[in-house]
Amino acid sequence: MTDFEKTYQNYNPRQTALDEARALLTAAARAAMADGTLPEAELPAFIVEIPADVKNGDIASNIAMAGARTWRKAPKMIADALIAHLPALDGGVFAKVEVAGPGFINLFLAPSFWAGVVLGACSNKEYGRTDHGKGAKYNVEFVSANPTGPMHMGNARGGALGDCLAAVLDWSGCDVTREFYINDAGNQIQKFGKSLAVRYLQKYCGEEAYPLPAECYQGGDIKVLAGEFAELNGDKYAASCKGMDEETLFESEAFAALKDALVAYALPKNIAALKRDLSKYRIDYDVWFHESTLHESGAVLAVVDKLLELGACYKAEDGAVMYRSAQYAAKYGTVNKKKTDDGTEEEAKDEVLVRANGIPTYFAADIAYHYNKLATRGFAKAIDVWGADHHGHVARMKGAMDAIGLHGEDLDVVLMQMVNLMRDGQPVRMSKRTGNAITLTDLLEEVPIDSARFLFNMHDAGSGIDFDLDQAVKTDNDNPVYYVQYAHARICSILKKMESEGVAFAGAENIDATLLTEPSEMDLIRMLAAFPQEIVMAAEKYDPSRINRFVIDLASAFHRFYGSCRIQGADPAVQQARLALCIGVKNVIFNVLTMFKINVPEKM
Incomplete structure (x- = not known):
C-alpha cells in the first residue's frame, strides 16, 4: 500500500466533516468566552448535521439557538460572535461559513474536501470500511432453524438479513462471529424421534395399527x-x-431404542442438509453451536445453580427450580402472557427452569447459551435474529442476563416480520413438490441467489415483505439487483472503451478532482462521501437494508451523470477527473455487492 493509499484507509469523509465542524464551533465558543464576547458558561449541547437541502450549506448547526439561555443573548448575536472567532478557513475542510435565519450557522465544504472524496473512493479498494467499531467482539446468531425439518421462507429472509448485518458490522470495524445454534436437545428432539419411529413402524405394521399422533411432525x-x-x-x-x-x-x-437409533441416523443428515443449503445460499458460519454440549458439559445446571445462589431462583415444594421471571423482565417490557382455563390472559409469573423430574427446560438452556456468549466467550454484544412471534421472549431473556450478573443491554434481538411469497400478484403458499410450505431449497431452485439475497435485504427487519417471484427472475431494470449490477458493468465497459481508444487512467495521485463541479458530478460525490457513514449507521441501527437502498440510489445517480457529462472527447484534465469519479462509483458498487455476497459482473 502506497503512502497515498494509506491516507484514505478507514476514510469516512462525512464523519470527518461533522467532527471538524463541531471542533471549529467548540473552539470558537471557547475563544469568544475567553475574551469576554460571550459570558463564561458551560458549553451547551448542540447539533451539527447534514441539512436536507444543501443549497444553503453542507453542514448546519444550532449552537447559537442552543446557547441562547446559556449565554443570555439572542441567537443571531451568538452566531455572529462565533463566526468572528473562527480561525481562517483557507486550505481547511471548509471554504466559508454563513449565518442564516434566526441564527443557524451553515458551513460550506471546500472544493479540496470534495476532491479528496473522489480520490479516496478511487484509490482505496475497500472504501467504505472504517475502524468505527474499534474491534469490539460481536456475535450474530441467525437462522438457527430447528434441525428436525427443512428451512422455510422466514429462514430465507433471516439468513440474508443476519448475514448482511454481520457484513456491515465487520465493515464498520467490529470483530464479528457468525453463529448457528443447533437445537439438538430437549422436547423437539424427543418429538422428532417419536415422529420418525411411528413412520418407521407404519412401514411394517400399517398406518391403521399406529396412526401418527397429532403432536408429531407431519411433514413428508x-x-x-x-x-x-x-x-x-x-x-x-x-x-x-x-x-x-x-x-x-x-x-x-x-x-425408546428405536427413537434413539432413528435420531442418531436422521439428525446428522438434517444438520448436514442445513449446512449444505445455507452454503448454497452463500452463508458460511464461523461457529455451529450444539445445544447438547451445554447439557453434556453441565453448563445448564451450573447456570441454574448460579441463579439460585444469586436469589433469582428458588425451589418449589415439588422440587422444581423456579425463576422469578417477571421481576427481572419488567425493565425490558412484558413477557409472554399465559392463557387461563377460561381463555383470558394473565401476566406470566415465575417460570420453571428445572422440572420436578430434574430435567431442565428449554429456557434454562437458553440462559446458559447466552451466558456462554457474553461471559464465557466474552462477546461485547450478542445479537439474535428472531421471528417476530418470539417478541415476548425478548424481555425475559434480557432480564435473565441481569439476573445472572451480566447486562441485559448486551443482548440485542432483531425481530423479523413475515414474508409473503407472491406470483402474478397472488400469494404462493404451497410447494408443488412436497405439498408443504415453500422451503429455502424450493426458492433457490427458482430464484437466482443474487436476487434472493438482495431482495430479502431490501426492507428493515420490522417490515413485513411481499417477495415477488416474477420480479426476482427478471433480467432488466425492474429487478433492483440487476439494475445495480448493470451500473457496475456499464462503468467497466466505459473504462475498457476508453482504454481501447488509448485513454488510460493516470492514477488518483495525478488528477485534479476539483474540476468536477457539474450538478450531476456533485450529486455522485456527495453520495460517495456518505457511503462509509451509511455503513456505520447500518451497523449501529442493525439495519443493513439501508445499504441496498443506498446503492440503488447510487446507480441511479451514476446513470444521470453519464447522461449529462461527456467522458469521451472531454478536456483531458476533466476527462481524467471523470474517470476517477467512475472508478470511485465502481469501487463502491463492487464493495456493496461483494460485502453482501452478490456477484459483480463486468459485462451484461
Whole structure:
C-alpha cells in the first residue's frame, strides 16, 4: 500500500466533516468566552448535521439557538460572535461559513474536501470500511432453524438479513462471529424421534395399527427419513414393537431404542442438509453451536445453580427450580402472557427452569447459551435474529442476563416480520413438490441467489415483505439487483472503451478532482462521501437494508451523470477527473455487492 493509499484507509469523509465542524464551533465558543464576547458558561449541547437541502450549506448547526439561555443573548448575536472567532478557513475542510435565519450557522465544504472524496473512493479498494467499531467482539446468531425439518421462507429472509448485518458490522470495524445454534436437545428432539419411529413402524405394521399422533411432525420429510432408515436396517426394530397398543408402545424400552437409533441416523443428515443449503445460499458460519454440549458439559445446571445462589431462583415444594421471571423482565417490557382455563390472559409469573423430574427446560438452556456468549466467550454484544412471534421472549431473556450478573443491554434481538411469497400478484403458499410450505431449497431452485439475497435485504427487519417471484427472475431494470449490477458493468465497459481508444487512467495521485463541479458530478460525490457513514449507521441501527437502498440510489445517480457529462472527447484534465469519479462509483458498487455476497459482473 502506497503512502497515498494509506491516507484514505478507514476514510469516512462525512464523519470527518461533522467532527471538524463541531471542533471549529467548540473552539470558537471557547475563544469568544475567553475574551469576554460571550459570558463564561458551560458549553451547551448542540447539533451539527447534514441539512436536507444543501443549497444553503453542507453542514448546519444550532449552537447559537442552543446557547441562547446559556449565554443570555439572542441567537443571531451568538452566531455572529462565533463566526468572528473562527480561525481562517483557507486550505481547511471548509471554504466559508454563513449565518442564516434566526441564527443557524451553515458551513460550506471546500472544493479540496470534495476532491479528496473522489480520490479516496478511487484509490482505496475497500472504501467504505472504517475502524468505527474499534474491534469490539460481536456475535450474530441467525437462522438457527430447528434441525428436525427443512428451512422455510422466514429462514430465507433471516439468513440474508443476519448475514448482511454481520457484513456491515465487520465493515464498520467490529470483530464479528457468525453463529448457528443447533437445537439438538430437549422436547423437539424427543418429538422428532417419536415422529420418525411411528413412520418407521407404519412401514411394517400399517398406518391403521399406529396412526401418527397429532403432536408429531407431519411433514413428508419425516416419511423419507424413516424410509431410508428402513432400507438400511430392515424390520429388526419393528419385530420387538409389534402387537403393543399405543400407550404401552410409547413407554417401552424397545420404542425408546428405536427413537434413539432413528435420531442418531436422521439428525446428522438434517444438520448436514442445513449446512449444505445455507452454503448454497452463500452463508458460511464461523461457529455451529450444539445445544447438547451445554447439557453434556453441565453448563445448564451450573447456570441454574448460579441463579439460585444469586436469589433469582428458588425451589418449589415439588422440587422444581423456579425463576422469578417477571421481576427481572419488567425493565425490558412484558413477557409472554399465559392463557387461563377460561381463555383470558394473565401476566406470566415465575417460570420453571428445572422440572420436578430434574430435567431442565428449554429456557434454562437458553440462559446458559447466552451466558456462554457474553461471559464465557466474552462477546461485547450478542445479537439474535428472531421471528417476530418470539417478541415476548425478548424481555425475559434480557432480564435473565441481569439476573445472572451480566447486562441485559448486551443482548440485542432483531425481530423479523413475515414474508409473503407472491406470483402474478397472488400469494404462493404451497410447494408443488412436497405439498408443504415453500422451503429455502424450493426458492433457490427458482430464484437466482443474487436476487434472493438482495431482495430479502431490501426492507428493515420490522417490515413485513411481499417477495415477488416474477420480479426476482427478471433480467432488466425492474429487478433492483440487476439494475445495480448493470451500473457496475456499464462503468467497466466505459473504462475498457476508453482504454481501447488509448485513454488510460493516470492514477488518483495525478488528477485534479476539483474540476468536477457539474450538478450531476456533485450529486455522485456527495453520495460517495456518505457511503462509509451509511455503513456505520447500518451497523449501529442493525439495519443493513439501508445499504441496498443506498446503492440503488447510487446507480441511479451514476446513470444521470453519464447522461449529462461527456467522458469521451472531454478536456483531458476533466476527462481524467471523470474517470476517477467512475472508478470511485465502481469501487463502491463492487464493495456493496461483494460485502453482501452478490456477484459483480463486468459485462451484461
